[in-house]
Amino acid sequence: MCGIAGLIHKAGSANIGSEMTAMLQALKHRGPDSTGFALYGSPGGDHIMRINLAEQADTLDSFDIHALIKQRHAGVDARLQEMGAKVNAQENATEYSLRYEVSYGGDLKRLIDYLEDIEGVEVMSCGHGLELIKDLGDAGVVSEQYKLNGFGGSHAIGHTRMATESDVDIRSAHPYWAYPFNDVSVVHNGQLTNYWTSRRELERQGNRFNSNCDSELIAVYIANRINKGDTLEEAMTRSIEELDGVFTYLVATSEALGMAKDVMAAKPMVLFESDDFIAMASEEVAIRSIFPHEIDTFDPYEGEVRVWQR
Amino acid sequence: MATVSSSHQSHEMGLHSEQLTDRTQQVFFNAEESANFTYAWLPEVDINKSADVDAADMDVKDVNIQIRELMEQGVGTINLHNPGSMHGLCVGILSRLQLNIHGSLGYFGCGLIDGPNVNISGRVGWSCAENMMAGTVVIEKNAGSTFGAAIRGGDLVCKGSVGSRTGIDQKGGTIIVGGKTGAFSGFMMQRGRMVILGDAGMNLGDSMYDGTIYVGGDIEGLGVDAVPAEMTELDIQWLTAKLALYGMKTPNGVENMQKIVAGKQLWNYDNLEPTEKKLVL
Numbered sequence: 001m002c003g004i005a006g007l008i009h010k011a012g013s014a015n016i017g018s019e020m021t022a023m024l025q026a027l028k029h030r031g032p033d034s035t036g037f038a039l040y041g042s043p044g045g046d047h048i049m050r051i052n053l054a055e056q057a058d059t060l061d062s063f064d065i066h067a068l069i070k071q072r073h074a075g076v077d078a079r080l081q082e083m084g085a086k087v088n089a090q091e092n093a094t095e096y097s098l099r100y101e102v103s104y105g106g107d108l109k110r111l112i113d114y115l116e117d118i119e120g121v122e123v124m125s126c127g128h129g130l131e132l133i134k135d136l137g138d139a140g141v142v143s144e145q146y147k148l149n150g151f152g153g154s155h156a157i158g159h160t161r162m163a164t165e166s167d168v169d170i171r172s173a174h175p176y177w178a179y180p181f182n183d184v185s186v187v188h189n190g191q192l193t194n195y196w197t198s199r200r201e202l203e204r205q206g207n208r209f210n211s212n213c214d215s216e217l218i219a220v221y222i223a224n225r226i227n228k229g230d231t232l233e234e235a236m237t238r239s240i241e242e243l244d245g246v247f248t249y250l251v252a253t254s255e256a257l258g259m260a261k262d263v264m265a266a267k268p269m270v271l272f273e274s275d276d277f278i279a280m281a282s283e284e285v286a287i288r289s290i291f292p293h294e295i296d297t298f299d300p301y302e303g304e305v306r307v308w309q310r
Numbered sequence: 311m312a313t314v315s316s317s318h319q320s321h322e323m324g325l326h327s328e329q330l331t332d333r334t335q336q337v338f339f340n341a342e343e344s345a346n347f348t349y350a351w352l353p354e355v356d357i358n359k360s361a362d363v364d365a366a367d368m369d370v371k372d373v374n375i376q377i378r379e380l381m382e383q384g385v386g387t388i389n390l391h392n393p394g395s396m397h398g399l400c401v402g403i404l405s406r407l408q409l410n411i412h413g414s415l416g417y418f419g420c421g422l423i424d425g426p427n428v429n430i431s432g433r434v435g436w437s438c439a440e441n442m443m444a445g446t447v448v449i450e451k452n453a454g455s456t457f458g459a460a461i462r463g464g465d466l467v468c469k470g471s472v473g474s475r476t477g478i479d480q481k482g483g484t485i486i487v488g489g490k491t492g493a494f495s496g497f498m499m500q501r502g503r504m505v506i507l508g509d510a511g512m513n514l515g516d517s518m519y520d521g522t523i524y525v526g527g528d529i530e531g532l533g534v535d536a537v538p539a540e541m542t543e544l545d546i547q548w549l550t551a552k553l554a555l556y557g558m559k560t561p562n563g564v565e566n567m568q569k570i571v572a573g574k575q576l577w578n579y580d581n582l583e584p585t586e587k588k589l590v591l
Binding site: 297 | 414494
């Protein structure tokens with residue numbers, strides 16, 4: 001079933017970590033398997049990279065995983081240095097999840113490919129404002145684990161996952177980063193029925209996939225279209241025609257938040273829109289979690305694409 | 311039980327050639343079943359006796375139980391505060407009750423009801439009043455998709471706009487939408503009337519068997535089997551009276567609304583629904 005949520009403060013910033021945690025916790029019943037956040041903080045000069053070194057499940061049932069994680073961590077540090085990326089800050093959110101702030105003026109795609117060449121290493125996001133966090137458990141658990149409740153920023157998207165098409169693991173959790181583009185992320189509720197044909201087509205064009213989750217296709221598709229010169233809105237509008245299935249998805253970039261709904265409008269979305277703040281979710285109860293008072297909301301229609309700029 | 315004759319109208323229409331025997335869709339009630347259309351075990355309520363329920367710190371099950379308990383105490387008017395868009399609120403109310411909801415409901419609000427009059431000051435989520443048998447539900451703001459799915463009777467009114475698949479599988483009653491409705495509204499409609507004062511999305515009335523859809527605005531496209539029909543004086547009288555009940559009107563006048571009906575007749579679709587039978591009785 002899955003639940004998705006998004007919010008954007010059109011001016012200024014707020015505690016989006018707490019806001020998105022509350023929204024996703026309200027959607028817990030739509031997907032208890034994993035929860036993910038794409039949070040957009042204040043963009044700085046550095047690249048922020050969120051890197052995963054192992055699946056959570058591996059740390060519980062594999063004998064040599066702890067030594068492997070240390071090896072992978074050392075490998076990431078060594079390759080960053082080798083590529084000339086200067087590490088200005090580094091944190092371990094969990095044993096297997098790293099956050100780097102790096103200065104790097106070279107080919108970002110090459111750097112990421114080189115890091116992901118280390119077995120078991122996945123770059124979950126890279127950007128100047130985007131921080132992509134996802135793990136197993138509900139929003140409260142993940143938020144506590146990654147200390148998101150004080151996260152300040154301008155906009156965010158999030159996802160609670162009920163696994164239907166692929167495994168219960170971090171790799172298959174949402175959001176997905178639109179590799180290799182800075183600050184582009186996607187969450188999705190639905191099923192894509194032309195996943196394999198579209199994936200093969202995108203792979204032939206040089207795009208990489210990290211999972212077998214159909215939702216990743218949307219992130220790759222959007223990235224591919226942006227790479228070909230489409231604006232975000234153009235890419236999303238095109239996706240309504242070219243992606244087959246039932247879906248509602250959200251895309252965020254450093255300056256915008258967008259939503260798209262398939263022509264059957266089979267997946268829910270409720271919108272609240274004011275002059276300076278927009279919130280949306282699979283169910284109104286998520287919006288209510290940050291707006292306890294009475295508000296006016298509405299459902300977007302079939303085939304509708306909306307983009308809000310900051 | 312009626313006997314099915316060896317030849318049938320459906321044979322004349324060329325739809326099939328098999329001979330039906332014994333009990334079929336042709337007979338699904340008889341006049342003696344009228345007693346089944348009331349709920350003898352339900353309490354009598356006094357509409358002048360009222361109570362308030364604050365749902366702020368309650369879960370959905372507790373709210374629904376409290377409504378039931380109040381009705382057992384004879385309370386006939388209930389004011390529900392802070393519903394907080396919870397799902398499945400106010401379902402299964404099977405008798406007369408004046409229910410005033412101050413706020414918004416989530417999914418499946420007021421489903422499976424048979425008789426209450428409900429006013430909702432806010433919005434409703436997907437599948438509001440699903441399977442409603444009788445009564446009225448009036449929503450002041452917008453509604454989600456599958457609004458009034460499979461309703462069999464009563465009036466379901468949204469003064470704002472609604473999502474897609476409004477009145478899917480509608481089997482009776484009246485659905486009124488003050489604004490726009492999305493795609494596939496009236497999908498597989500079988501009975502009743504739908505009144506859309508604004509625009510209607512694509513595939514309106516797709517695969518409808520019967521029933522009537524009136525549209526005041528533009529229609530993006532008709533679905534399979536849905537065809538335009540001529541407005542009659544009876545249509546105009548009915549629309550005028552019905553809309554007046556809820557203080558609603560269409561900018562261009564009811565006489566200029568478009569009327570949509572099913573373009574084909576199903577061979578086994580000629581019996582009254584139980585709720586229609588109830589009215590006849």
